[in-house]
Amino acid sequence: MTQPSMKIDIQRYRPEMDEKPFMQTFEVPYKADMSVLEALQYIKDHLDSTISFRWSCRMAICGSCGLMVDGVPKLGCKAFLRDYYPQTLTLKPLANFPIERDLVAVMDDFIKKLEEIKPYIIPAKTASNEKKCLSDGAYKQTPEQMEKYKKYSMCINCGLCYSACPQYALDKKFTGPAALALLARYNRDSRDAGKAERMKIVNQEEGVWGCTFVGYCSVVCPKGVDPAGAIQLLKVESSKDYLIGMFKPEQ
Amino acid sequence: MSKRKPYIQELPTDWWMKQLFYTKYMIREGSSVFITIYSLILAWGVLRLSQGEAAFNAWMTSLQSPVAIIVHVIALALALYHTITWFSLAPKAVDLWIKGKALDDKFIVSGHYAAFIAATVFCLFVIML
Amino acid sequence: MSEMNKKTYVRSHEPIFWGLFGAGGMLTAFLTPVMILITGLLIPLGIIDQGNFNYQTLHGFATTWYGAGIILVLIALPLWHTLHRIFHALHDLGVKRGRDLQQVLSYGFAFAVTVFVFTLLLQMS
Numbered sequence: 001m002t003q004p005s006m007k008i009d010i011q012r013y014r015p016e017m018d019e020k021p022f023m024q025t026f027e028v029p030y031k032a033d034m035s036v037l038e039a040l041q042y043i044k045d046h047l048d049s050t051i052s053f054r055w056s057c058r059m060a061i062c063g064s065c066g067l068m069v070d071g072v073p074k075l076g077c078k079a080f081l082r083d084y085y086p087q088t089l090t091l092k093p094l095a096n097f098p099i100e101r102d103l104v105a106v107m108d109d110f111i112k113k114l115e116e117i118k119p120y121i122i123p124a125k126t127a128s129n130e131k132k133c134l135s136d137g138a139y140k141q142t143p144e145q146m147e148k149y150k151k152y153s154m155c156i157n158c159g160l161c162y163s164a165c166p167q168y169a170l171d172k173k174f175t176g177p178a179a180l181a182l183l184a185r186y187n188r189d190s191r192d193a194g195k196a197e198r199m200k201i202v203n204q205e206e207g208v209w210g211c212t213f214v215g216y217c218s219v220v221c222p223k224g225v226d227p228a229g230a231i232q233l234l235k236v237e238s239s240k241d242y243l244i245g246m247f248k249p250e251q
Numbered sequence: 252m253s254k255r256k257p258y259i260q261e262l263p264t265d266w267w268m269k270q271l272f273y274t275k276y277m278i279r280e281g282s283s284v285f286i287t288i289y290s291l292i293l294a295w296g297v298l299r300l301s302q303g304e305a306a307f308n309a310w311m312t313s314l315q316s317p318v319a320i321i322v323h324v325i326a327l328a329l330a331l332y333h334t335i336t337w338f339s340l341a342p343k344a345v346d347l348w349i350k351g352k353a354l355d356d357k358f359i360v361s362g363h364y365a366a367f368i369a370a371t372v373f374c375l376f377v378i379m380l
Numbered sequence: 381m382s383e384m385n386k387k388t389y390v391r392s393h394e395p396i397f398w399g400l401f402g403a404g405g406m407l408t409a410f411l412t413p414v415m416i417l418i419t420g421l422l423i424p425l426g427i428i429d430q431g432n433f434n435y436q437t438l439h440g441f442a443t444t445w446y447g448a449g450i451i452l453v454l455i456a457l458p459l460w461h462t463l464h465r466i467f468h469a470l471h472d473l474g475v476k477r478g479r480d481l482q483q484v485l486s487y488g489f490a491f492a493v494t495v496f497v498f499t500l501l502l503q504m505s
Contacts, residue, residue, distance in 0.1 A: 015256035071270060098257035106257050144351030166273065169262040170471060200389035209394040212468050213340060214276045229343040235398060236344060242395035264474045280469045283462030286408060289416055290462070293455045294497050296419075300442060301500045304435040314424040323420030330412040337409035344402075363409075371414040378418050379431045 006030040006081055007088040008039060010051065013099050021099065023090075024048075030085055037065050037076035040091075040103070053103040060222055063158030067103050068092040073163035073220045094163040110159050113175050117183040117201055122194030145190040152185035152230050154223040161217035161227050167210050174210035175201065177217035177227030184230040187237075199241050208234045279336045282329035289326045292319075338363040397464055397487065404461025412458060439504070448501040456494040463490040 005027050013021040026047050028039045040053050056062040058077045065076035070090050081089070097105035123132055123139070132139075161177035162168050168176045175183075183202065187195045202208050211231045218228040267273040292314075299310035313319065341363055342356035422428045432438075441447035467486035475482070 013258050015258070016254050021258060093260075095260060096262070098259050100255070100257055142351075144348075147351060147353075148348070166262065166266055166472065169266070170474075200391075203391045204389055205392040205394065207392070209392045209398070212280075212472070213343075214273070215340070216272050216276075219272065226343075232340075232343040233346050235395075236346070239395040239399060242391070242393075245391065267472065277469070277472070280465045280472070283465040283469075286412060286458055287462040287466070289412070289420070290455050290459050291493065293415075293419070294493055297442070297451065297455065297497050297500050300435070300438055301504050307435045307438070311423070311430075314420065320421065320424065323416055323424075326420065327413060327416045330408065330416055333405075334409040334413055337405055367410055370410045371417075374411065374414045374418065375428075378433055379428055 004030040004086075006039075006085055008043070009088055009090045010040075010043075010103070011090075011092040012051070012102050013093075014050075015101060021092075025088075028081075030081055032080075032082045032085075034081045035077050036067075036069055036074070036079040036081065036089070036091065039081060039089075040076060051103075052101045061156060063156035066094050066105075066158045066160050066163070068095055068163065073160035075158060075160070075222050078222055094159055096163050096165070096169040097159065105159070107159055109172060110157075110162055110176065110178070113179040114157065114182065117175070117179050117186075118194055118198060119182050119186060121186065121189060121192045122197065123191070124193035139191040141190055148190075149185045149188035152181045152188070152225055155182055155185075155225050156223055158222065160220045160222060161225075164214075164216040164220040166214055166216075167212060171206070171210060173206040175204075175207055177211075177231065178225075180208060180211075180234060181225050181227035181230040184234055187234075199238065202234050202238050203241060208238055211235075278329075278332060282333040285322070285326040285329045286333070288322060289330075292322075334367065338367070397460075400457075400460035401464040402461075404457040404459070404464075407453070408458045408461055411454065415454065442501060443505045445505070448505060452494070452497055452501060455497050456490070459490040459493055460487075463487060 006029075008026050008028060009023050010026060011021045012018070012024050026043050028034075028042050028047075034042075035058075037053075037055055037058060040051070040055075044051050044053075053065070053067070053076070055065040055076065057064070060075050060078045063075075066073060067076055068074075068091065069076075069079045070084065071092075073094060091103060093099050093103045094105040097107060097110070100106050121139075155178055157178060159178065161181075165174075165177055168174050180202070183198050186192050187198055208231050211228075213228060213232065215228045218226045221227065263269070267277040296307075296310050299306040314323075338360055342354075342359040345354065345359055347354040418428075419433065423430055423433055442451055463486045467483060470482055470486075471479070
């Protein structure tokens with residue numbers, strides 16, 4: 001019995017020799033339980049060792065192996081050949097990011113935006129303007145309080161939502177889906193007191209107002225974060241903040 | 252010296268035609284063109300109303316032309332598409348929590364449809380009465 | 381890090397337009413289909429009688445303060461919704477030049493029609 005095979009078109013880009021990307025076709029043995037990432041590993045091990053792609057955990061938690069599978073942003077470890085077989089599969093690096101090499105995208109801009117939104121709990125200052133000491137005990141939270149932000153905390157920073165966002169593609173200044181969803185995650189945390197600082201980012205043109213609710217970010221998210229929904233709620237928050245700002249214009 | 256030479260991926264101008272999801276988004280946004288035309292037709296109707304009965308009746312007659320009918324059929328289809336998309340996105344702007352649980356999207360969406368049907372029946376009733 | 385500390389944040393005035401967009405979108409979603417159905421199809425095609433959609437009744441309605449208000453909202457508010465979308469769709473289509481002018485023209489158009497209908501209703505009363 002002959003082993004069935006499947007053709008995979010991969011976009012290559014070798015910065016030291018190529019002016020622009022080109023397509024290269026590979027043929028891999030097809031198995032129903034083979035992921036796109038495993039197919040790439042097969043190609044690197046057996047067909048062409050020069051091909052570059054990012055990966056780590058193989059189980060949809062590290063967020064490294066994002067790429068365009070037939071034009072749709074997906075995690076290579078979470079997309080399976082069986083969903084495309086027997087058609088030829090096309091793999092390209094994540095859209096909207098610069099290409100470093102082959103399937104490796106430059107994520108620097110996204111990482112910079114993640115940093116900007118202060119993705120950590122900013123504790124409230126105590127009366128003496130000191131941060132609460134560790135010996136004063138833990139910050140307690142009820143399951144209900146956790147539920148308010150839990151969905152937004154599932155983000156693995158894979159960047160698929162940025163590849164799905166035409167507004168980010170049109171204007172790279174836009175803070176973008178994942179960073180804004182993570183911003184919502186911290187603003188909605190009962191232990192956090194940094195909301196006022198983060199609302200300054202939200203209120204900008206390149207904050208939530210760069211979004212026109214295309215909604216594709218929430219469709220492609222592999223962890224069910226729903227960035228579009230988070231941004232929509234932040235728009236409501238920003239509008240409230242705007243009204244308050246009209247009466248208290250010192251900020 | 253760095254060998255890095257990142258290749259910038261440009262967004263094609265026709266990006267919204269290359270992916271069904273984006274095309275549907277553009278139809279949603281494009282519905283506003285025909286709804287604008289409809290509002291202008293009504294604004295014109297107010298002008299004719301202010302000019303007296305003959306003028307108003309001439310406006311009513313002009314709405315019977317085939318072009319007017321076609322424009323209204325397209326506008327109706329797009330307005331309904333706007334309604335469907337608007338209702339399906341409505342829960343995203345609602346942050347209601349009952350006993351520690353977010354209100355189910357289905358309640359919000361079906362509530363919108365119930366109100367839509369009530370409003371439609373009410374309007375037909377008011378005109379025909 | 382010093383670069384990040386110096387960053388100034390500019391508040392957008394979009395909440396005003398987004399508020400009008402939302403209100404207009406809500407009105408459009410609930411009422412525009414039935415309005416088009418009545419004024420654009422059922423009456424012109426003679427499927428239903430003109431009923432209350434005749435000169436006397438409408439003129440009487442338009443000359444009351446609440447009637448004028450309802451007519452103004454039904455005609456003008458959807459425009460604040462649609463012109464907002466058209467303004468942003470121009471950006472989506474890659475019309476990059478003169479965004480400020482595009483904004484003035486878009487919302488200016490909605491404003492102009494609002495004033496036009498408001499003036500007509502004021503004249504009638």
